[in-house]
Structures are given as structure tokens and as C-alpha cells.
Amino acid sequence: MIAETGHFALILALAVAVLQTVVPIFGARRGDARLMGFAVPAAQAQFLLLALAFMALMTAYVTSDFSVQNVYQNSSVAKPLLYKISAVWGNHEGSMVLWVLILALFGAAVATYGRNLPPTLQANVLGVQGAIGVAFLLFIVTTSNPFLRIDPAPFEGLGFNPVLQDPALAFHPPFLYAGYVGFSMAFSFAIAALIDGKIDAAWARWVRPWTLAAWMCLTLGIAMGSWWAYYELGWGGFWFWDPVENASFMPWLSGTALLHSALVMEKRDALKVWTILLAIVTFSLSLVGTFLVRSGVLTSVHAFAVDPARGVFILGIMAVFIGGALALFAWRAPLLRQGGLFAPISREGALVFNNLILTTACAAVFVGTLYPLALQSLTPEKISVGPPFFNYTFVPLIVPLLVAVPFGPFLAWKRGDLAAASQRLFAAACVAVLAMIVVAALQQRGPWLAPIGIGIGIWLIGGALSEVAFRIKLFDAGRAEVIRRAVNLPRSAYGTMLAHAGLGLVVIGVVATTAWRVEDITALKPGESTEIAGYTLRFEGVRESEGANYAERVGFFDVSRGGEAITRLTPSKRHFNVEGSATTESAIHVSWRGDLYAVLGDPLEGGAYTVRVYFNPLVRLIWLGALVMFFGGGVSLFDRRLRVGAPVRAKAKVPPMRLADAK
Amino acid sequence: MTRKQRRTVLIGTAMAVLSVAVGLVLFALSDSIVFFYSPSEVMAKEMAPGQRFRLGGLVEDGSVERSQGTTVHFVVTDMSKELPVSYTGVLPDLFREGQGVVAEGALGPDGVFHADNVLAKHDEKYMPPEVAAKLKQQGVWEGASGETGAGAESKVN
Numbered sequence: 001m002i003a004e005t006g007h008f009a010l011i012l013a014l015a016v017a018v019l020q021t022v023v024p025i026f027g028a029r030r031g032d033a034r035l036m037g038f039a040v041p042a043a044q045a046q047f048l049l050l051a052l053a054f055m056a057l058m059t060a061y062v063t064s065d066f067s068v069q070n071v072y073q074n075s076s077v078a079k080p081l082l083y084k085i086s087a088v089w090g091n092h093e094g095s096m097v098l099w100v101l102i103l104a105l106f107g108a109a110v111a112t113y114g115r116n117l118p119p120t121l122q123a124n125v126l127g128v129q130g131a132i133g134v135a136f137l138l139f140i141v142t143t144s145n146p147f148l149r150i151d152p153a154p155f156e157g158l159g160f161n162p163v164l165q166d167p168a169l170a171f172h173p174p175f176l177y178a179g180y181v182g183f184s185m186a187f188s189f190a191i192a193a194l195i196d197g198k199i200d201a202a203w204a205r206w207v208r209p210w211t212l213a214a215w216m217c218l219t220l221g222i223a224m225g226s227w228w229a230y231y232e233l234g235w236g237g238f239w240f241w242d243p244v245e246n247a248s249f250m251p252w253l254s255g256t257a258l259l260h261s262a263l264v265m266e267k268r269d270a271l272k273v274w275t276i277l278l279a280i281v282t283f284s285l286s287l288v289g290t291f292l293v294r295s296g297v298l299t300s301v302h303a304f305a306v307d308p309a310r311g312v313f314i315l316g317i318m319a320v321f322i323g324g325a326l327a328l329f330a331w332r333a334p335l336l337r338q339g340g341l342f343a344p345i346s347r348e349g350a351l352v353f354n355n356l357i358l359t360t361a362c363a364a365v366f367v368g369t370l371y372p373l374a375l376q377s378l379t380p381e382k383i384s385v386g387p388p389f390f391n392y393t394f395v396p397l398i399v400p401l402l403v404a405v406p407f408g409p410f411l412a413w414k415r416g417d418l419a420a421a422s423q424r425l426f427a428a429a430c431v432a433v434l435a436m437i438v439v440a441a442l443q444q445r446g447p448w449l450a451p452i453g454i455g456i457g458i459w460l461i462g463g464a465l466s467e468v469a470f471r472i473k474l475f476d477a478g479r480a481e482v483i484r485r486a487v488n489l490p491r492s493a494y495g496t497m498l499a500h501a502g503l504g505l506v507v508i509g510v511v512a513t514t515a516w517r518v519e520d521i522t523a524l525k526p527g528e529s530t531e532i533a534g535y536t537l538r539f540e541g542v543r544e545s546e547g548a549n550y551a552e553r554v555g556f557f558d559v560s561r562g563g564e565a566i567t568r569l570t571p572s573k574r575h576f577n578v579e580g581s582a583t584t585e586s587a588i589h590v591s592w593r594g595d596l597y598a599v600l601g602d603p604l605e606g607g608a609y610t611v612r613v614y615f616n617p618l619v620r621l622i623w624l625g626a627l628v629m630f631f632g633g634g635v636s637l638f639d640r641r642l643r644v645g646a647p648v649r650a651k652a653k654v655p656p657m658r659l660a661d662a663k
Numbered sequence: 664m665t666r667k668q669r670r671t672v673l674i675g676t677a678m679a680v681l682s683v684a685v686g687l688v689l690f691a692l693s694d695s696i697v698f699f700y701s702p703s704e705v706m707a708k709e710m711a712p713g714q715r716f717r718l719g720g721l722v723e724d725g726s727v728e729r730s731q732g733t734t735v736h737f738v739v740t741d742m743s744k745e746l747p748v749s750y751t752g753v754l755p756d757l758f759r760e761g762q763g764v765v766a767e768g769a770l771g772p773d774g775v776f777h778a779d780n781v782l783a784k785h786d787e788k789y790m791p792p793e794v795a796a797k798l799k800q801q802g803v804w805e806g807a808s809g810e811t812g813a814g815a816e817s818k819v820n
Binding site: 234341342343344352353356357360361363364367368371372381382383384385386388389390391392393396397521522523573581582583584599601602604605610612 | 666669672673676677680681683684687688690691692694695696697698699717729732733751752753754756
């Protein structure tokens with residue numbers, strides 16, 4: 001009964017979404033306020049219906065209702081509650097329901113908090129948002145219904161992929177999707193602006209918070225995925241340039257570019273056409289990401305043959321939305337006249353440089369991700385494009401941007417003074433160069449580029465701190481003045497500082513781990529020990545034990561350093577009975593120097609075990625940096641001037657001019 | 664600076680960045696991609712020792728030897744040709760005899776494939792897609808390669 005209710009709610013939501021698309025857009029063309037106003041309750045109703053469907057699916061999972069095929073295939077009775085819940089989105093059908101639920105959530109938010117938007121803009125935005133909902137709901141209802149029943153109902157489910165039974169991965173998909181789908185807001189606003197032929201700074205003020213919120217979620221989602229891969233896959237890497245990872249990284253890159261170009265548009269009324277295009281491209285990349293992961297092309301081109309309907313359907317959705325949006329763009333964008341002149345050396349110029357590099361780097365990742373797929377479908381050759389490709393392309397492209405980042409906030413709008421900016425960054429540059437020299441002197445092994453990389457990371461952090469230090473006159477004014485300035489400084493300035501400093505932390509973590517990681521693979525018998533990075537690991541033997549839904553073999557390693565006992569590491573191998581598969585659980589000792597990472601391998605002849613030990617210096621900075629970036633976005637999001645739904649000041653209430661006459 | 668000059672600077676910068684990017688991509692594509700071969704293809708192509716590629720097939724039954732410390736020897740087969748493989752390290756959780764496997768590395772002068780990376784999937788029914796395609800091509804294996812779930816590849820160096 002519950003499953004049928006969910007199914008029914010899905011179909012109703014589809015019907016509501018159709019109305020939400022057609023009625024408001026038609027109303028906006030006719031200038032009929034009543035028809036436009038219909039968008040608000042429709043968007044709210046769509047969200048409630050999808051929430052009901054989602055709750056129905058979750059109830060089926062929590063109560064282990066195996067008469068629902070989706071539950072039978074992805075759950076089991078013995079599984080802990082957290083993973084019964086996370087299994088809802090740990091499969092194709094359920095994750096698509098989560099996708100549209102988040103889409104509807106964003107739509108409902110614009111409906112509820114967007115009362116001070118111009119009515120035609122709100123109607124068009126909700127209409128476009130509704131259209132995306134129609135496409136994906138149609139996809140779910142026709143090809144991926146999660147509420148199919150099986151009769152007779154089995155007593156036990158097939159279980160849930162054990163590597164996914166993990167706390168970080170339980171929350172990874174919701175954040176990732178909130179990021180992907182959040183960019184639909186920017187897309188809908190862009191399309192609405194193109195339909196209207198009207199766009200102004202107020203538009204950017206509306207789009208920026210949504211894009212920022214989506215960007216924050218995507219940042220956190222990607223970081224969680226990377227953290228999970230680090231400790232769960234058992235080989236201690238944090239990023240593999242795997243197509244699935246790239247699928248989430250491409251919208252992140254172009255979304256970051258969008259954040260910065262929307263800034264130019266908001267403050268200077270320039271880069272309009274480009275910002276609109278970026279909004280379209282960012283969401284298109286989110287759709288490409290959904291397609292790559294959900295259609296099965298990545299697992300195998302032949303997955304199309306297994307269920308061609310799904311892949312072709314998403315491909316169709318992509319063709320309609322990306323093709324339609326770009327066609328609309330080509331048709332209407334010439335109407336948007338460019339405003340705000342600026343010199344090449346200026347804040348705008350710096351942000352254009354940021355956009356140029358980010359989009360180019362994104363394009364390089366795009367080529368590396370899709371080239372093998374294209375080659376495979378056009379020729380019999382099969383290739384894989386691995387990390388070396390991205391190291392040769394992405395890294396050299398992004399480094400100039402990293403060096404340029406601290407200059408941006410120091411340049412004035414319209415016309416900046418590079419010499420003055422350099423002067424103010426002198427202290428940061430000194431610290432960075434000093435760091436390079438110290439690191440180069442201490443470095444015993446590793447590439448010569450590593451000290452430069454660390455220097456760039458320090459430069460980013462120093463530059464970010466200098467910006468705020470100068471704006472509050474930390475060294476030039478009395479204490480009272482400094483405090484007054486620090487309090488009055490807009491939160492978005494602190495947000496920028498945190499985000500750029502977080503990027504610096506990520507750079508340091510990536511460089512240190514890549515350059516100086518130590519790896520040791522040995523065969524150890526109980527009582528024997530191995531040494532790595534100054535630590536001694538003594539293997540004490542193994543013990544078999546039972547978990548909630550698995551049996552495990554735990555290895556015991558006593559870790560000491562210079563004769564002093566530090567900790568005991570217990571890596572294990574788990575065998576999941578229901579699923580019939582095994583996972584490797586690594587054990588990690590965290591210190592400020594880095595992570596000591598141990599993995600228990602297979603038993604060998606004579607009672608020995610293969611043991612794999614890593615030392616990953618400063619690896620935690622990667623995720624710490626991502627977290628700092630996330631908080632930077634949050635601080636900026638709560639800036640008074642940006643708050644979603646904040647009352648518009650009288651000054652901003654000047655009716656937007658037709659773009660064609662705006663200069 | 665006139666509007667035209669500004670535009671020239673902008674377009675010039677954009678073209679410069681783009682041409683650098685195109686150059687890098689072309690260089691990387693010619694240099695760092697790895698081809699995928701089955702043992703039969705390796706034999707037919709007479710690969711030069713030291714050239715990196717991915718080898719895919721099934722782990723031959725009874726071929727896995729773990730005698731010397733952490734080095735493992737096994738044989739990869741596509742049911743018509745076999746290739747011996749040696750690998751030092753911890754194998755993925757689902758590395759088993761009779762199951763599909765993808766190994767990345769290069770042939771040594773001794774004719775043994777020295778893998779530095781072995782891939783497998785956390786799924787009982789899993790067959791690496793490249794292997795399934797190759798085996799299907801040769802008509803040896805007709806399996807349901809329909810498992811496209813959210814399984815993550817486990818990689819081991």
C-alpha cells in the first residue's frame with residue numbers, strides 16, 4: 001500500500017510539473033498575473049508530492065519490505081539502520097528520486113522566498129524548473145520505477161554493496177546531488193532571462209546565492225567522495241581522475257567560474273552574455289555527469305544494450321535541454337548589450353582571467369573523460385586515459401591561476417594598479433619564497449617542483465590573509481579602529497578569504513602527499529616488524545570476529561616511534577555473508593605530520609600475511625581545505641547583501657531596463 | 664586604451680591560453696594514453712618490452728602462486744592464448760581464479776607481464792567491461808553484464 005502511494009505521488013508530481021511548466025510561461029507571455037501566480041503553489045505541491053514518494057520509498061527500506069523489487073535488490077534485514085536509509089539513494093532508481101526531490105526543493109524555495117522577484121521572472125524560472133522536473137519524472141516513471149512489486153515476496157534481500165556501507169558515503173550522494181541540481185537554479189534563471197530578453201544586476205544578485213549554495217554542496221560532496229575513496233579502497237590515494245570523479249569535478253570547475261563571473265555582473269553589469277552561457281554550461285555539465293554515471297556508459301558501452309531505454313532517455317533529455325538552451329542563447333543573447341568597460345588590469349580583468357583558465361581546464365578534463373568513450377564507440381580500439389593525461393594538461397593550466405588568485409581582490413574595479421597590489425602582497429610573497437627555500441633545503445627526495453607547489457599553497461593562504469589584514473588596517477591603525485573595521489567588513493570579504501585560503505590548504509595537501517608519500521609492501525609473520533617514515537609497526541597476529549552483517553579478520557599492529565609506543569592499528573578484511581563479497585578496511589593513525597595507513601592483505605604460506613603500509617604526509621589538509629572552502633561559501637552566503645529573500649532596498653527597485661537599451 | 668584595444672588584449676589572452684591548452688591535450692593524448700589488449704592481441708601485435716598497456720582476461724584456474732614474499736604470479740587467459748603475469752603488492756578483494764581481471768603494466772624481456780596495478784570490482788558477478796566485450800567478441804562468454812550498480816572499482820598498485 002505504501003509503495004503504491006509512493007508510485008501514485010510520483011505520477012501526480014509529474015502531472016503537477018507539466019502544469020508548472022505550461023501555465024506560468026504561457027501566463028508570462030500573456031502578462032496574466034493569475035496564470036503566472038499559479039507557479040508558486042504548483043512548485044510547492046510538486047515538492048510535497050515528491051517528499052511523500054521519497055518517504056514511501058524510505059519506509060519500504062526501513063521496514064525491509066522485500067515485496068518491493070528495489071528494496072529486495074539493495075537491502076537486507078541484518079543491515080544497520082543508517083545503511084538501510086542510505087541504500088535508498090545507493091541504487092539507480094532511488095537516486096533518481098532523490099535527484100528530482102532536490103530539484104523540487106530548489107523550485108519550492110524560489111516559489112516561497114522569491115516573492116520580491118519580478119513576477120514574469122519568477123514565473124519563467126519556475127516554468128523552466130518545472131520542465132526539468134517533467135523530463136526526469138518521465139524518466140523515472142517510464143524506465144526506472146522504484147516501486148515495482150515482486151510476487152511472491154522473498155524473505156531476505158540481496159544486500160547492499162559492502163563498499164558503500166560507510167558513513168561518509170551515506171551522505172556523499174545527497175550533497176553531490178544538491179550541488180548538481182542546485183546549478184539548475186542558475187540554468188533556470190538564465191533561460192528565464194533569455195525568454196524575457198531582460199537581464200540586470202538584480203538578476204545576478206538573485207542567481208549568486210543559489211549558485212553559491214550549490215557550489216558549497218558540490219565542494220563538500222566531492223570532498224566526501226575523495227575521503228571515502230582514500231580510506232575505503234585501500235590504496236591510500238585521494239583522487240584517481242576516474243571518469244566518475246571527473247563527472248562531478250567538471251561542474252565544480254565551471255560552477256566556480258560562474259560564481260566569479262556573476263560577481264562581475266552584479267557589481268559592474270558586465271560579462272552578461274558570458275555569465276548566461278556559463279550558467280547553461282554548468283548545468284549542462286551536471287546533466288553530462290548524471291548521464292555518465294547513471295546511463296552505464298562508463299561501466300561499459302554495452303550497458304546500453306542491457307537497458308538501452310535508460311541511456312537513450314537521458315541522452316534525449318540532455319539533447320533537449322542543452323541543445324534547446326544553446327539555441328535559445330544563440331537567438332536571444334545578441335539582445336543583451338554589454339555594459340561596464342574595464343581595463344585588462346582590473347578586478348574584472350582578474351575575474352575574466354579566472355574564468356578563462358577555469359573553463360579551459362574544465363575543457364581539458366572533458367576531453368580526457370570523453371575521448372576514450374568516443375574512441376570506443378567509433379573504433380574497436382579501447383584505451384584508458386589515466387592520471388598522466390590530467391597531470392600534463394590540468395596541472396600546467398591551473399598553476400598560473402593559483403599564482404594569480406591573491407592579486408584579484410587587491411585590484412580595483414574598472415582600472416587596477418598591479419604595482420600597488422604587488423606592494424601589498426610583498427609580505428605574502430616573502431613568506432611563500434621563504435617556505436620554498438626551507439622546503440627545498442629540507443627535501444631529501446621527491447621532485448624539484450614540490451617546493452614550488454608548497455610555496456604556491458603558502459602564497460594563496462598568505463595572499464588571502466593579507467587582503468583582510470589590509471582592509472581592516474591591521475598594522476596601520478589603532479586597535480579600536482581595527483576592531484571597528486573588522487566588524488564592518490562585509491562577510492563576503494571573509495568568505496573570499498576563507499575560500500582562497502582553503503584552496504591554499506588543498507594545494508599544500510595535494511603537493512605534499514603526491515611528492516613525499518612513502519609506501520611499503522612486505523610479508524610479515526606474527527612477531528615480525530617493518531619500518532616506515534620513522535615508525536615501527538610490529539605485527540602481533542590476527543583474530544577472527546563477527547560484525548552486524550559480516551565476518552572479519554582483524555590484524556593487530558603495535559606502532560612505535562623511537563622506542564616509544566604510540567598506538568595500535570587494526571586493519572581488517574570483512575566478508576559480507578548476504579552479499580558474498582569482501583571489503584578491505586584500512587587502519588589509519590593520524591598525526592600532524594601525516595597519516596600512517598595500514599592495510600592487511602592475503603595470508604601467505606607459513607603463517608605470514610601481505611601487509612601494505614603507507615605514510616601520507618599532510619594528506620588531511622586536502623579535506624580540511626575543502627571544508628574551509630565550504631565554510632567560506634557559507635560565510636559569504638550569510639552576507640546581509642546576498643541573503644536569499646532579503647528585502648530589496650529601494651535603490652534596487654528601479655525597474656530593469658530593456659537590455660537592448662542598457663549601456 | 665580604446666575599446667578595440669581592450670578587446671584585442673582579451674581575445675589575444677584567450678587565444679594564447681586556448682592554444683596552450685590544445686597543445687597540452689594533444690601532447691598528453693599522444694603520450695599518456697594506455698591501450699587495452701587481450702592476451703591474443705598481445706601475441707599478435709608482438710608488443711615491445713617496456714611499452715605500457717592494460718591486459719584484460721580471466722585469471723586461469725590453478726595458476727595463482729604466492730611463493731616468493733609479496734610477489735604473486737598468475738596467468739591471464741582469453742580462452743585462446745595465455746600470458747603469465749607477475750605483480751608485487753596486495754591484490755584486490757575480489758581477485759579470484761576464474762574471474763575477470765585487468766592488469767596495467769608492461770612486458771618484461773622475459774615475456775612476463777609485470778603489472779604495477781591490478782583492477783577488480785567488488786561484485787561477485789562482475790566481469791570487467793573490456794574483458795566481457797573481448798570475450799563476447801570471440802564468442803567464449805555470454806554473460807549478463809547488466810550490473811551497472813554504484814559499485815566502485817578497487818584499485819591496487
